[in-house]
Amino acid sequence: MEAPAAPHNPSEQNPHGPHEPAGARRTLELTVTSAEEMLDLGRRLAGLLRAGDLVMLTGELGAGKTTMTRGLGEGLNVRGAVTSPTFVIARVHPSLGDGPPLVHVDAYRLGGGLDEMEDLDLDVSLPESVVVVEWGEGKVEDLTEDRLQILIARATGDTDDDVRHVTLTALGDRWALADLDALKD
Ligand SMILES: Nc1ncnc2c1ncn2[C@@H]1O[C@H](COP(=O)(O)OP(=O)(O)OP(=O)(O)O)[C@@H](O)[C@H]1O
Numbered sequence: 001m002e003a004p005a006a007p008h009n010p011s012e013q014n015p016h017g018p019h020e021p022a023g024a025r026r027t028l029e030l031t032v033t034s035a036e037e038m039l040d041l042g043r044r045l046a047g048l049l050r051a052g053d054l055v056m057l058t059g060e061l062g063a064g065k066t067t068m069t070r071g072l073g074e075g076l077n078v079r080g081a082v083t084s085p086t087f088v089i090a091r092v093h094p095s096l097g098d099g100p101p102l103v104h105v106d107a108y109r110l111g112g113g114l115d116e117m118e119d120l121d122l123d124v125s126l127p128e129s130v131v132v133v134e135w136g137e138g139k140v141e142d143l144t145e146d147r148l149q150i151l152i153a154r155a156t157g158d159t160d161d162d163v164r165h166v167t168l169t170a171l172g173d174r175w176a177l178a179d180l181d182a183l184k185d
Pocket residue numbers: 032033034035036038059060061062063064065066067068084134161162163164
């Protein structure tokens with residue numbers, strides 16, 4: 001027996017539902033074929049970001065989360081090289097211009113989540129910063145409903161392969177009007 005046809009979905013034309021502007025993409029999937037391309041994606045993503053934004057980077061060890069953040073730092077024109085914050089949970093990169101600072105968090109060792117985040121004593125206002133969190137899932141969602149979640153996955157289980165699939169998902173009102181399509185080359 002054939003499966004029943006899927007019921008007609010009235011919001012089909014605009015997958016974001018009737019209340020969101022048509023054309024604004026909330027999800028974007030990209031294929032990135034080299035570390036240099038990932039840097040470039042980060043640089044371009046910086047152009048969409050503003051103070052108060054939270055970016056959550058998800059992906060296995062070595063997926064390219066820090067590489068993308070390095071590109072973000074370049075695009076935001078902040079001071080200091082973005083590296084894996086091995087001995088610190090968070091690092092603040094002040095702007096070299098008049099843009100927002102970049103707060104780069106490695107939540108891998110952040111056991112308690114949000115409370116610890118606030119206890120970090122970062123000497124910077126998170127709402128006035130662009131906050132990028134690696135390994136933040138389950139820990140920083142309470143900070144804001146508005147966030148950009150970026151999943152970086154290797155093409156296959158092949159660890160030598162430089163190909164990455166990047167899925168960006170924009171959540172919350174903040175992103176309702178943002179057009180992720182701007183990130184396509
Ligand atoms: N397409 C690609 N995108 C990003 N990095 C790539 C790509 N291809 C190869 N690489 C390499 O993979 C490594 C990614 O390391 P990176 O520190 O960015 O990963 P990570 O996700 O932050 O890891 P961790 O979970 O340990 O923090 C780098 O050595 C980078 O040069």
